[in-house]
Amino acid sequence: MVLTGEKQIGLFWHPYDEILVGFCHSYQLRIGDILGNPKMEENELRLRLLRPIGDSLPKEMVDIESMLVKTWQDMDKKWQDFIEVFKKYCKVNRDYQVVLVNFEGDNYDDELARNNYLEAKEIQAQAAQAYIEARKEYDKVFGNYMALSSKYKKVIDDIHNKECPNCPWNGNTIFPEAS
Numbered sequence: 001m002v003l004t005g006e007k008q009i010g011l012f013w014h015p016y017d018e019i020l021v022g023f024c025h026s027y028q029l030r031i032g033d034i035l036g037n038p039k040m041e042e043n044e045l046r047l048r049l050l051r052p053i054g055d056s057l058p059k060e061m062v063d064i065e066s067m068l069v070k071t072w073q074d075m076d077k078k079w080q081d082f083i084e085v086f087k088k089y090c091k092v093n094r095d096y097q098v099v100l101v102n103f104e105g106d107n108y109d110d111e112l113a114r115n116n117y118l119e120a121k122e123i124q125a126q127a128a129q130a131y132i133e134a135r136k137e138y139d140k141v142f143g144n145y146m147a148l149s150s151k152y153k154k155v156i157d158d159i160h161n162k163e164c165p166n167c168p169w170n171g172n173t174i175f176p177e178a179s
Helices: 026-035 038-049 059-101 111-151 153-163
Strands: 010-016 019-024
Touching: 010 038, 010 059, 019 059, 019 111, 019 153, 026 038, 026 153, 038 059, 111 153
Parallel strands: none
Antiparallel strands: 010 019
């Protein structure tokens, strides 16, 4: 199941069993998670109900969705950057450890290896801090989203009833017979 021409990230109906509206970081990854679910008999319903929310959300919710997408993408980029820097740091650190292990007397100068290590360590720390700051910003926006979800609960429920006819959602889960 592929949503061609539709959004892949944003607010979706029923991203998880017990969530009516949720922020989906990647539609394709969520589909993969569903298809990997060991309870195969649940997959058809999960796939049918997972879909982007239409255009009828209040403006504040639409705005917060845009902010969620932006801050998630920024955070994800910072994480990917950190991973790349960390890989380089690990290699430099490994090389430096080899130098230390093989050190013999006064005839070896480890200053270059040490400087490379310290530089890589600093770059790794900066990348980690950039990710932490991006994560804080995403968490702040996500907190605002949660507050708006509560504020617009009735409106969201009404929109859901229109956009998801014959939906088994009982206010707690898409699997009411199991609860």
